[in-house]
Amino acid sequence: ATLDELVLYGPPAGPSITLAYAVGAGLLRDVAERVRFRIWRTPDEMRAGLTSGTMQAVVMPVTAAANLSTRGFGVKLANVMTNGLLYVISTNPEIRSIADLAGREITVPFPNDTPELIFDAVLAHHGLAGKMKVSRSGSPIEAIQLLLSGRIETALVPEPAATAAMIKASTAGKTVHRAIDMQKEWGAVTGLGAIMPQAGLALAPAFLRDHAERITPLLSGLEKATAEVIANPAAAAGHAASALELPWPVIEKSVPFSNLVATPAAQARPEIEALLEAIAKTNAPMIGGKLPGDSLYL
Amino acid sequence: MNALNLTDIGHAFLGRTVLDRITLDIGEGELVALVGPSGCGKSTLLHIAAGLIDPRQGRINRSYARHAVVFQEPRLLPWATARKNIGMALPEGLSSRNRHSRILAAATAAALEEDDLDKYPVQLSGGMKQRTAIARALASEADFLFFDEPFTALDPALRRHMQDIVIRHAGNGKRSGLFITHDMAEAVRTAHRIVVLDRRGNGILGERYIPLRPVERDDRMIFETVQHFMKADPLFAHVEELDERRSA
Amino acid sequence: MNALNLTDIGHAFLGRTVLDRITLDIGEGELVALVGPSGCGKSTLLHIAAGLIDPRQGRINRSYARHAVVFQEPRLLPWATARKNIGMALPEGLSSRNRHSRILAAATAAALEEDDLDKYPVQLSGGMKQRTAIARALASEADFLFFDEPFTALDPALRRHMQDIVIRHAGNGKRSGLFITHDMAEAVRTAHRIVVLDRRGNGILGERYIPLRPVERDDRMIFETVQHFMKADPLFAHVEELDERRSA
Amino acid sequence: MTSLAERASRTGQFLWSGWSGLAGLSVFAAVWQVAHEAYGSFILPSPLETLTAAQTLLGDVSAWQLLLTTSSRALSGFALAGVIGTVAGCIAGFHPAILRLVQPQITLMLGVPPIAWIVLLMIWFGTGSATVTMTAAVACLPIVFLGAAEGIASRDRLLDDMALSLGMGQVRRFVRIIVPQMLNRLFPILVMALGTAFKAAVMAELLANAGGIGEALAVSRSNLDVANALAWILLSVSALLAVEYGLIQPTRSELEAWRHAARPWGVKR
Amino acid sequence: MTSLAERASRTGQFLWSGWSGLAGLSVFAAVWQVAHEAYGSFILPSPLETLTAAQTLLGDVSAWQLLLTTSSRALSGFALAGVIGTVAGCIAGFHPAILRLVQPQITLMLGVPPIAWIVLLMIWFGTGSATVTMTAAVACLPIVFLGAAEGIASRDRLLDDMALSLGMGQVRRFVRIIVPQMLNRLFPILVMALGTAFKAAVMAELLANAGGIGEALAVSRSNLDVANALAWILLSVSALLAVEYGLIQPTRSELEAWRHAARPWGVKR
Ligand SMILES: Nc1ncnc2c1ncn2[C@@H]1O[C@H](COP(=O)(O)OP(=O)(O)OP(=O)(O)O)[C@@H](O)[C@H]1O
Ligand SMILES: Nc1ncnc2c1ncn2[C@@H]1O[C@H](COP(=O)(O)OP(=O)(O)OP(=O)(O)O)[C@@H](O)[C@H]1O
Ligand SMILES: [Mg+2]
Ligand SMILES: [Mg+2]
Secondary structure (H helix, E strand, C coil), X not given: CCXXXXXXXXXXXXXXXXXXXXXXXXXXXXXXXXXXXXXXXXXXXXXXXXXXXXXXXXXXXXXXXXXXHHXXXXXXXXXXXXXXXXXXXXXXXXXXXXXXXXXXXXXEECCCCHHHHHHHHHHHHHCCCCCCEEEEECCHHHHHHHHHCCCXXXXXXXXXXXXXXXXXXXXXXXXXXXXXXXXXXXXXXXXXXXXXXXXXXXXXXHHHHHCHHHHHHHHHHXXXXXXXXXXXXXHHHHHHHHHHCCCHHHHHHHHHHCCEEEEECCCCHHHHHHHHHHHHHHHHHHHCCCCCCXXXXX | CEEEEEEEEEEEECCEEEEEEEEEEEECCCEEEEEXXXXXXXXXXXXXXXXXXXXCXXXXXXXXXXXXXXXXXXXXXXXXXXXXXHHCCCCCCCCHHHHHHHHHHHHHHCCCCHHHCCCCHHHCCHHHHHHHXXXXXXXXXXXXXXXXXXXXXXXXXXXXXXXXXXXXXHHCCCCEEEEECCCHHHHHHHCCEEEEECCCCECEEEEEECCCCHHHCCHHHHHHHHHHHHHHCHHHHHHHCHHHHHHC | CEEEEEEEEEEEEXXXXXXXXXXXXXXXCCEEEEECCCXXXXXXXXXXXXXXXXXXXXXXXXXXXXXXXXXXXXXXXXXXXXXXXXXXXXXXXXXXXXXXXXXXXXXXXXCCCHHXXXXXXXXXXXXXXXXXXXXXXXXXXXXXXXXXXXXXXXXXXXXXXXXXXXXXXXXXXXXXXXXECCCHHHHHHHCCEEEEECCCCECEEEEXXXXXCHHHCCHHHHHXXXXXXXXXXHHHHHHHXXXXXXXX | CHHHHHHHHHHHHHHHHHHHHHXXXXXXXXXXXXXXXXXXCCCCCCHHHHHHHHHHHHHCHHHHHHHHHHHHHHHHHHHHHHHHHHHHHHXXXXXXXXXXXXXXXXXXXXXXXXXXXXXHHHHHHCCCHHXXXXXXXXXXXXXXXXXXXXXXXXXXXXXXXXXXXXXXXXXXXXXHHHHHHHHHHHHHHHHHHHHHHHHHHHHHHHHHCCCXXXXXXXXXXXXXXXXHHHHHHXXXXXXXXXXXXXXXXXXXXXXXXXXXXXXXXXXXC | CHHXXXXXXXXXXXXXXXXXXXXXXXXXXXXXXXXXXHHCCCCCCCHHHHHHHHHXXXXXXXXXXXXXXXXXXHHHXXXXXXXXXXXXXXXXXXXXXXXXXXXXXXXXXXXXCHHHCHHHHHHHHCCCHHHHHHHHXXXXXXXXXHHHHHHHHCCCHHHHHHHHHCCCCHHHHHHHHHHHHHHHHHHHHHHHHHHHHHHHHHHHHHHHCCCHHHHHHHHHHHCCCHHHHHHHHHHHHHHHHHHHHHHHHHHHHHHCHHHHHCCCCCECC
């Protein structure tokens, strides 16, 4: 079947840079006549989009894909698009490692979600659980607002919010530094290397059924795009800035820290399962109650 | 033929009987004054006759075309000027000139001055409010008028003037009315017949026809009739005497 | 000593002058009846005297302790029963028994029956509302009473009864009152003095002392005094005659 | 005696109103079921599923605690706004100049979404009960204020004069004459304010991650567990309905007994 | 003539109220400035910064467009709720049985946060104007409904009887006697509903990613551009104030001219 138009959806975060670049640079011409990129911001949008069939190919958290899959939604994870984009940022130059956090306060967004669960696992690994004060904020925005105003010192935030915070701080004559790379810490916990497969491209069942032949060109296009983005962040930023509605310096500077990849899902399965298992330990409902089986992976 | 027949009317508020077995006919061109002690059910009977309260029992038969009511309180729209309040009674489709002249005629009849017409009810004196309500009823040009103690807030001159209007209203033999009042002289002056309600609403106690046509009565005749009713007629004893009423 | 002195009072509503150069003194133990055509400013003057309206000019001097007002409308609290409405006038700190008996005394004076006391104002007849308002004023046991056409909705028997209460109120020479009425017989029966207001509020037209003490007057004397005032006394011409008023 | 009978009849009337309220709710549940059948559980779980989820939740003590937390936050916000709003509204009702001065600020409070200032609250009060309570209070305040101000401003001034003429002191006049008139206007508005307080409390918990039902809701949502999310909302609404029908409406019908007196049977509208 | 003079005086009064409203707003701005100085620009940019940002935004045509989009969505939601709510409220006001049936549903609408059902709207209407308009309408509807129902239910029945006795038809009685009384209660509530509509529209745009000021706000927030975010809110509030002082309040003071007549100078309160 021919595909007149394909709309790729992604959140306003790292992996979407790849998508926006791929669309903007015309790397997906083989997939459909017209390819567009749109962002989604809330889980509600995603829920509505998947249900109504307007969303066919969506970048989403791996946990969300797992959840949808275990609920029997027929969604398949095609690839992993980032190997993690969580960082601890701080205004205190003394903070360089997890151990430095002992006895201090850190603010974590999205309670009970991936960032907090990962952070808890890392703390437990270091034997620091309960030895510091973890406070929560609704979204990274509030955490950064508090950080920049000097109310708090340290926060755990994802890219590109971390980069945005640092740029914002420098314009205000402050310094915020990237203190801890959570991907590395996570690698130490799992022993699988600094890989934290946070998000990937998920395909809706209708797409899998009707346009199976388009999957290969789509994935290879994204692979190519990933390589080009990493090689030339400035060019990528030019394509992605307007689509993501983020300033291009933020995008350019966040690319190196976004760990952008395009690993086929099946290939990343051990790392994905390590992540999902860690999450399932404390918050099983987040992935639908149990580990997803083969059906999740394309 | 009668303009209004009330047959065997009975009513109760929240289980308390207020009116019982009231039968009253008002002929065409007749003006009936209804008297009775305060709280005996006169207003309730008037509301029933005007179709504003459904009686618990009894039948009502109206053969006139339109009626208007002057209530015991003025019941003016607080958000409308006196002019608009009077205009309320006019039919919708009137030309504005026609409208204006009918309002003015009614207001003049009620002795309201032109610049009082632009006042809101809160700005009117008690008597002016009452006159506005009267003017509203007059403007409707209804052929049956219900009056519930309509002239209580008026000075003697205005009162006499308004009574004359009522007399003229019923004078041509076509239009009728029911007139509640506590002022015996007023009743004797304006009505063809006085009907006395029982002090507990327990039926009509009795009635008295007044001699002569209303326009033909003079002050002396009115005074003497009132004196006679009050002093000598047992029908009015409980209206006139509080002791009489208490012992009843 | 006078209970109330009004000196050179003037008032205007929204630029329209209503009262001008009114001077009126009411002695201790004196009951003054104020008459005048509808809309001439009687109620406004009473409100000023009772301190409810600040006059534009003039001085008010009160030497009594407490006053109470019976307004032209009943002004009852719609959410309170008649009993509570009467109780409003009592001081806060009264024992509930004392309270009960004072309410009952005032209600009885106003000829309200026990089971009417539990009705809300909407459930009362026009005359009952008025009597509740009177009972409220009586319950306050004030030594100066303002009455603004207080008995208009009462039947003759009740009216006489209430007039007697007013006469007794001022009878002991200590308590005073100002009494607005349109009923000349009522004024002559109850008051020591009748004061006539100009039809435009333009000062006091004049005053007449009534002979004898109120308790000593009989019906014949009252009737003749009224007849004399109305027919022969030019002071009352504009109260009595509409034509007189128009030509004025 | 009569008062006892009256109260019994009023209680009866109240129960009857609760009963017809339930009837109304079942109509609503039917519509819900139809929507569920059209869109499936992922968008809108059926009423039964939601009820089951709610029941499961309630099997756990912690759910009761969350419910209590959120309700008490919403109620304290409501009470706070109720007190401040009524007092300020009364003052503004008496002095139109103040009302004119404050009116745009009320509009501001009404029209500015909480995300604009929730950070400030988080700074002042931390991410705890106080922030949520304050958000609920800020959401209710303008509503209560306008209701109270309107209630005072539209009072019957003739009654004021009457009370003045009886020599009633200012306080007594206020309590006896003005407050009943104000409450008459304020009560329907308190119903609005209460609903708003619950909604605002849940949203604030969601935005500020401050525990309570809002956070549970956020977790259910990010877990894509729609039945649970709806169950939480159902619980919060049940709490709201319990407060409304247990507190506000009875108080109101107590205060408005005289209105029923005005509408006996047999009187035509 | 008199009517012209009166109107002039009323316009004067209205301008004066606008003026004192501005005075009130500057007090508010002063408090804002103090808070800014205490917490710095990252938490709360100063009023001046925000104004500058708003001015810069308005230099761009697209900002005007966003403003227009959001305002028109909020206003259509408001209008929709206004029409439906008033009609339904009138019906419920006349028939207490219906009011009892509907009351819990109104509480539901008041107390359920939009996140519970915005997904449904997104499915039905897509992520566009319709969803936002509907959210705003749902937020206003219970408020308008309760106001209208209350306005009808608390009408003066004596006036109804009066109108009936004059032989006025049902329609005329409704329009001439009942509607003015209802509007008297409804208008202060329309002010609440309008504010709520704007707030709900912005929040819905934010939740549904549906363009307009809400989305611009979300973008500014994720860019950590607090001044811009506040500027957007400032713009939406300005639009709200413009509608309120340009439309609702003048209509209201027109309708309530008689109230001013009741309060001439020299009369003690
Ligand atoms: N609040 C007000 N605003 C404007 N004008 C008023 C107000 N109150 C009274 N007036 C005007 O003042 C004049 C006198 O009114 P007032 O009520 O004192 O008359 P009154 O002598 O008591 O008449 P009545 O015998 O009819 O009660 C009237 O012309 C009335 O229109
Ligand atoms: N809505 C009502 N609910 C209950 N009782 C009522 C209602 N209206 C009137 N009543 C009672 O009915 C009786 C008669 O009232 P009605 O108003 O008919 O008296 P009335 O003869 O007009 O008296 P008045 O001369 O004082 O106006 C009174 O006892 C009154 O309390
Ligand atoms: Mg009556
Ligand atoms: Mg008067």
